[in-house]
Every structure is written in structure tokens, then in C-alpha cells.
Amino acid sequence: MFFHDCFVGGCDASVLIASDNGDAEKDAHDNISLAGDGFDTVAKAKLAVEAQCPGLVSCADILALAARDVVVLAGGPGFKVELGRRDGLVSHASSVDGKLPGPELDVTGLVNLFASNGLSITDMIALSGAHTLGFSHCDRFAHRLYNFSALMPVDPTLDPAYAQQLMQTCPRVGSEPNVVSTLDATTPDVFDNAYFQNLVARKGLLTSDQVLFNDFRSQATVVRFANNAEDFNSAFTSAMRKLGRVGVKVGKQGEIRKDCSAFN
Numbered sequence: 351m352f353f354h355d356c357f358v359g360g361c362d363a364s365v366l367i368a369s370d371n372g373d374a375e376k377d378a379h380d381n382i383s384l385a386g387d388g389f390d391t392v393a394k395a396k397l398a399v400e401a402q403c404p405g406l407v408s409c410a411d412i413l414a415l416a417a418r419d420v421v422v423l424a425g426g427p428g429f430k431v432e433l434g435r436r437d438g439l440v441s442h443a444s445s446v447d448g449k450l451p452g453p454e455l456d457v458t459g460l461v462n463l464f465a466s467n468g469l470s471i472t473d474m475i476a477l478s479g480a481h482t483l484g485f486s487h488c489d490r491f492a493h494r495l496y497n498f499s500a501l502m503p504v505d506p507t508l509d510p511a512y513a514q515q516l517m518q519t520c521p522r523v524g525s526e527p528n529v530v531s532t533l534d535a536t537t538p539d540v541f542d543n544a545y546f547q548n549l550v551a552r553k554g555l556l557t558s559d560q561v562l563f564n565d566f567r568s569q570a571t572v573v574r575f576a577n578n579a580e581d582f583n584s585a586f587t588s589a590m591r592k593l594g595r596v597g598v599k600v601g602k603q604g605e606i607r608k609d610c611s612a613f614n
């Protein structure tokens with residue numbers, strides 16, 4: 351959620367706005383699968399903070415802190431979060447188009463999108479390591495199993511046994527739209543560097559994951575993170591801090607929302 355917020359109009363909690371007409375950022379296709387639990391958690395934290403010191407802590411800052419806290423709760427590294435973001439004044443579903451990476455992107459596409467937000471290729475690789483946690487719906491990667499190309503239905507960069515396993519989870523026909531697979535095949539609920547070890551073993555779920563190992567520009571960094579958890583942790587925390595600076599609003603450019611899901 352923090353990532354999807356920061357890449358659309360900066361880290362300003364625009365992703366949290368709810369609209370009666372279904373035309374806020376959270377209603378956009380790329381955001382529709384953001385977990386309801388995430389929105390609930392931010393709302394609860396906001397209530398607790400408002401009770402102690404009303405009107406002082408922005409929803410954008412709460413989102414940044416919550417992103418850090420979930421990493422720590424899942425066994426990942428702790429880090430200091432810079433604060434002082436103001437909450438944005440606009441949120442349109444149409445603003446999301448083209449701002450977030452699709453799962454089919456190659457390294458060039460990923461590098462360009464992250465560069466447009468001031469993030470390096472190393473930051474991009476480290477942040478992709480967030481896929482050490484969580485799930486993806488079948489429709490985001492099923493093309494790798496059934497229609498990769500005319501001659502090769504299965505993506506040849508996918509480990510064959512892993513591909514078989516994914517086909518069981520996501521059958522070509524009759525798959526429920528809500529079926530998911532874990533993004534990290536080995537430790538989906540632990541924040542660790544197993545995601546990178548999986549990429550080396552050709553068990554990256556999304557195209558955008560696996561290309562990080564396959565492409566010579568990112569391979570050495572993937573191997574380094576796979577072999578050295580400390581290297582990954584420090585690159586991840588540094589990249590999260592940089593992500594948290596994207597498009598930050600100050601003064602009249604924003605406000606401190608009373609309710610994270612509505613403008614004041």
C-alpha cells in the first residue's frame with residue numbers, strides 16, 4: 351500500500367481516500383487487490399494516535415510507519431522512518447494509469463519506472479524483495495503457464511516442477527478469480543531473503559520477479575542478496591527510506607486528515 355501510495359502523486363495517503371462513486375485511486379484496477387486489512391490497520395492506528403494528539407500525525411506518515419512495522423513483525427529489519435508528510439488533496443482512479451509497474455514488465459521497464467521516482471536499479475531490486483511476503487492472484491502470472499508464446503506455452507525461465515505446482519493451484523479453466531499463490535514459494539510469511547534464493551532457483555512467481563535474475567544488469571545484485579541477508583536488509587531499509595521521500599507534500603500542498611479515508 352505504501353508503494354502504491356508513493357508512486358501515485360507521492361507519499362500522501364491518496365490511496366486511502368474512499369469515494370462514493372468508485373473513482374478514487376483505491377478503485378483503480380492496480381489497487382483493487384490491496385488488502386482490506388491494510389486499510390483497517392491504518393484506520394485503527396489513526397484513531398489511537400488522534401486520541402493522544404489530535405491533528406498532528408498525517409495518514410501518509412502512519413502508512414510509512416505501518417509499512418515498517420509489518421516488516422519488523424514478519425521478522426525483518428527495523429529502521430527509522432522519516433516523518434512530516436502531509437496528506438494529499440486529490441485522489442482519482444484515472445491518475446493510477448501507467449504509474450505502477452505491471453507484473454509483465456522487463457528490467458528496462460522496471461528501471462525506467464523506478465528511475466522516474468528517483469530510485470536506482472539497486473533500490474528497485476531491493477524493494478522487489480517485499481515479495482518475500484504475501485500473495486498474487488492467478489491472473490497476474492497465468493500467462494507464464496499457458497500462453498507464454500506460440501511455440502512455448504510455458505515460460506522456459508520457470509523451474510518445471512514449480513510450473514507444475516502453479517498449474518495445480520491455477521488451472522487453465524475453472525480457476526476461481528480469487529485463487530492466489532504465494533509470491534515467495536518457500537517462506538511466504540517471513541520477511542527474509544528467500545525471495546532472492548527462489549529467483550536464483552528460477553522460482554520467481556511474476557515475470558517482473560524472475561527477470562531480475564535473468565537479466566545481466568540485475569543478476570549480480572540478486573545473487574548477492576540471495577547469499578547475504580545483511581546486504582539485502584540494508585539495501586531494503588535504505589530503499590524504503592528513499593521511497594518514503596517520493597513527492598512528499600509540505601505546507602498548503604496538503605493537510606493532516608482527520609479521517610484517512612476522507613479529505614477534511
Ligand code: HEM
Pocket residue numbers: 353383384385451452453454455460474477478480481483484485486487488490533556558
Ligand atoms: C517491482 C515492481 C513490482 C511489481 C511488478 C509488483 C507487482 C505485484 C503484483 C502483481 C502483486 C499481486 C497482486 C495481487 O494479485 O493481488 C504484488 C503483491 C505485492 N507486492 Fe508488489 N510489485 C512490485 C513492487 C513492489 C514493491 C516495491 C513493494 C513494496 C515495497 C511491493 C509489495 C508487495 C506486497 C507486500 C504484495 C503482497 C500483497 C498481499 O499479499 O496482499 N511490491 N505485487
Ligand SMILES: [Ca+2]
Pocket residue numbers: 354355356357358359360361362363364365438
Ligand atoms: Ca499518493
Ligand SMILES: [Ca+2]
Pocket residue numbers: 481482483534536537538539540541542543544545
Ligand atoms: Ca519470505
